[in-house]
Amino acid sequence: MSAQISGKAIKRLILYHYILSDCLLKGNEYISSQQIAELLKIDDSQVRKDIALCAASGKSNVGYNTKELKKSIEQLLGFKAQKAAFILGAGNLGSALAKHTDFADYGLDIIALFDNDPAKIDTLLNGKKIYPLSELHHVATHEQLVNKRKVEIAILTVPASAAQNSAELLVHAQIKYIWNFTPVVLSVPEDVRVCNENLVGNFLDFTNS
Amino acid sequence: MSAQISGKAIKRLILYHYILSDCLLKGNEYISSQQIAELLKIDDSQVRKDIALCAASGKSNVGYNTKELKKSIEQLLGFKAQKAAFILGAGNLGSALAKHTDFADYGLDIIALFDNDPAKIDTLLNGKKIYPLSELHHVATHEQLVNKRKVEIAILTVPASAAQNSAELLVHAQIKYIWNFTPVVLSVPEDVRVCNENLVGNFLDFTNS
DNA sequence: TAGATTGTTAATCGATTAACAATC
DNA sequence: TAGATTGTTAATCGATTAACAATC
Numbered sequence: 489m490s491a492q493i494s495g496k497a498i499k500r501l502i503l504y505h506y507i508l509s510d511c512l513l514k515g516n517e518y519i520s521s522q523q524i525a526e527l528l529k530i531d532d533s534q535v536r537k538d539i540a541l542c543a544a545s546g547k548s549n550v551g552y553n554t555k556e557l558k559k560s561i562e563q564l565l566g567f568k569a570q571k572a573a574f575i576l577g578a579g580n581l582g583s584a585l586a587k588h589t590d591f592a593d594y595g596l597d598i599i600a601l602f603d604n605d606p607a608k609i610d611t612l613l614n615g616k617k618i619y620p621l622s623e624l625h626h627v628a629t630h631e632q633l634v635n636k637r638k639v640e641i642a643i644l645t646v647p648a649s650a651a652q653n654s655a656e657l658l659v660h661a662q663i664k665y666i667w668n669f670t671p672v673v674l675s676v677p678e679d680v681r682v683c684n685e686n687l688v689g690n691f692l693d694f695t696n697s
Numbered sequence: 698m699s700a701q702i703s704g705k706a707i708k709r710l711i712l713y714h715y716i717l718s719d720c721l722l723k724g725n726e727y728i729s730s731q732q733i734a735e736l737l738k739i740d741d742s743q744v745r746k747d748i749a750l751c752a753a754s755g756k757s758n759v760g761y762n763t764k765e766l767k768k769s770i771e772q773l774l775g776f777k778a779q780k781a782a783f784i785l786g787a788g789n790l791g792s793a794l795a796k797h798t799d800f801a802d803y804g805l806d807i808i809a810l811f812d813n814d815p816a817k818i819d820t821l822l823n824g825k826k827i828y829p830l831s832e833l834h835h836v837a838t839h840e841q842l843v844n845k846r847k848v849e850i851a852i853l854t855v856p857a858s859a860a861q862n863s864a865e866l867l868v869h870a871q872i873k874y875i876w877n878f879t880p881v882v883l884s885v886p887e888d889v890r891v892c893n894e895n896l897v898g899n900f901l902d903f904t905n906s
Numbered sequence: 907t908a909g910a911t912t913g914t915t916a917a918t919c920g921a922t923t924a925a926c927a928a929t930c
Numbered sequence: 931t932a933g934a935t936t937g938t939t940a941a942t943c944g945a946t947t948a949a950c951a952a953t954c
Contacts, residue, residue: 496945498905499898506882520911527882531947536913548953549910565901584793590880594897641904665904671799673715673736683903685896688803689708692774694892695850695874696707705921729935740923745937757929758934 493564497538501561502594503528504538508558520551570597572631572639574663576654577646578603578618581669585643587614599639600627604650621657628661640664648672655682702773706747710770711803712737713747717767729760779806781840781848783872785863786855787812787827790878794852796823808848809836813859830866837870849873857881864891 493501504524511519521539525532539552544560546552562568570592575582578601585591586598601618603609608618619627631637642663646654651672658666659676666682668674674682702710713733720728730748734741748761753769755761771777779801784791787810794800795807810827812818817827828836840846851872855863860881867875868885875891877883883891 493905494945495898495902498902499895502895502898502901503882503893506880510881522911527884532911533914533947533949534945536911537946540913546912548912550954551911566905571904580793580796584789587789590897591900594901596897596900667900667903671715672719673712675736681903683899684712685899686708686711687894688799688805689704689711690892690894691800691805691876692711692803693704693707694876694890695780696702696775703921731935741935742923742925742938743921745935746922749937755936757936759930760935 493541497541498565500528500530500534500538501541501565504535505558505561505565508554508561511554512558516554518547518551519554519557521546523551565594567593567595569595571595571641572597572599572637573641573643573667574599574624574628574639575601575643575645576603576621576624576658577601577644577650578605578608578613579645579647582643582645583613585645586616596641598643599631599637602627621654624657625661628663632662641667643667643669644674645669702750706750707774709737709739709743709747710750710774713744714767714770714774717763717770720763721767725763727756727760728763728766730755732760774803776802776804778804780804780850781806781808781846782850782852782876783808783833783837783848784810784825784852784854785812785830785833785867786810786853786859787814787817787822788854788856791852791854792822794854795825805850807852808840808846811836830863833866834870837872841871850876852876852878853883854878 507524507527521532521535524535542560542564544552544557573596575586575598582601586601591598598616600616601613602621602624603618604621609620611618628639631639640663642658644651644654644666648670651670652674655666655674655676659680664680666674666680667685668682669685676682716733716736730741730744733744751769751773753761753766782805784795784807791810795810800807807825809825810822811830811833812827813830818829820827837848840848849872851867853860853863853875857879860879861883864875864883864885868889873889875883875889876894877891878894885891
């Protein structure tokens with residue numbers, strides 16, 4: 489996926505993808521930018537501009553071929569490029585994300601969880617093992633050396649009080665992307681990227697506008 | 698909360714709030730826009746502009762009083778204005794959100810869940826009862842008539858195949874805000890607002906930039 | 907052909923960043 | 931006073947919307 493696609497465009501393209509899946513299910517062979525725009529309550533030229541980022545092209549007077557456009561979006565956004573990830577914190581949210589089957593469809597492959605609760609250690613969640621946090625570096629190294637798989641992504645769902653410490657463990661384990669679900673602003677080195685999943689922000693934005 | 702605050706500003710203000718909580722914990726009485734900006738890797742004038750939306754004011758050469766600024770943000774964003782909400786779908790994600798204690802701190806009060814699994818009906822999750830989906834309208838009416846509480850918000854965490862049907866139940870139950878965690882674009886009347894919680898989009902945006 | 911739709915350019919709008927006077 | 935910081939205005943940047951020729 490080329491780097492020049494804005495986050496907003498990516499999010500819209502995924503919504504188009506949802507719509508296209510539904511169209512295919514219903515057997516609709518073509519869809520117009522206007523139809524997509526109406527469902528999402530956005531401008532139709534916005535839709536055409538986003539689609540212009542894909543390989544797909546439309547037909548005048550007809551619209552876009554649903555099957556073809558769907559595939560183009562998948563290619564553009566790299567749904568097939570499976571990326572390995574760890575989850576730190578096998579509490580409610582961490583466990584739910586580990587069991588969340590949608591992620592795999594979009595290229596996120598969760599391969600293991602980490603937690604400090606002795607009762608959880610060595611149990612399985614959706615086929616993924618839960619390790620003690622102290623094993624993080626070791627498991628990461630093992631993945632890289634033995635399984636030839638570099639894990640660069642971690643999902644952080646530990647309690648707020650453990651967030652910064654956990655982030656430091658992640659940095660030590662060579663993690664480069666931290667998807668942060670905790671209500672804590674993390675301090676990490678320059679080359680590590682943090683994405684703050686601000687559920688509360690979405691909620692407040694949504695219900696106050 | 699006044700309507701003119703952009704979603705982006707709201708999300709930043711919440712991150713400032715996280716930072717301020719941490720400062721208070723550490724006993725730092727003052728913080729400058731530059732310090733906040735550095736933690737979030739954003740521009741310091743952006744921080745000052747966002748803070749200008751609050752009642753709080755800073756001191757030249759000193760910065761902002763952490764305690765005061767934290768309170769101002771809470772007031773501005775209405776953390777105290779508890780809003781009642783239902784969760785539809787008591788699966789992994791729905792259950793995790795129901796147990797998620799952070800929400801209450803930010804004004805989201807989940808009062809009941811709905812699911813179709815007979816094994817789950819009438820059980821409790823974090824003190825919140827799980828009702829059958831067919832009871833939705835009845836429970837909503839009861840809340841309004843008996844408990845004098847209008848429920849306008851619903852969190853949708855049902856399987857994709859049940860999403861549109863569930864949305865229609867919500868519309869019938871007078872819900873005005875649907876926080877949609879399903880990979881489905883919902884069709885609802887004009888006066889009902891949908892917020893698509895695009896976790897996959899955040900992930901792809903994050904790991905591809 | 908007439909009507910609908912794409913693809914793209916230009917215009918508008920909004921958000922971020924730079925700059926700096928005022929203040930302590 | 932000198933230096934640091936706020937508060938705010940102006941400049942820049944990027945994203946959305948409008949418009950329309952080209953196409954089928």
